[in-house]
Amino acid sequence: MTNTALVAAAASLGMAALVAGCASHGPTPAPAPTQSQAQAPAPEALCNAQPAQAAVGQNSTASVVESARARSGARMVRILRPGQMVTKEFDTQRLNLEVDANGRILAVRCG
Secondary structure (H helix, E strand, O other): OOOHHHHHHHHHHHHHHHHHHOOOOOOOOOOOOOHHHHHOOOOOOOOOOOOHHOOOEEEHHHHHHHHHHHHHOOOOOEEOOOOOOOOOOOOOOOOEEEEEEOOOOEEEOOO
């Protein structure tokens, strides 16, 4: 074997070793949850409009709206006024209060 052939063979082996060192050895394991993640509170209950039906017929004052939200177990509340454009996505944590032009609550539903 000539010196040139020997050098080429050694270079090929060296490159193969470098490429093998860069290869992945499988997925990296997920880190263990921290104490705060392990003790995260359970998600809130889903909205239930039935207990909030008492708000129908009342004016949509801040206290009435908050009371309806709390009774339903919803995380948030949205007031829907006549002709108002609204998004159509369904949110299981949202209470919708449909009101008339005077702010009187006409309907209570989740979503």
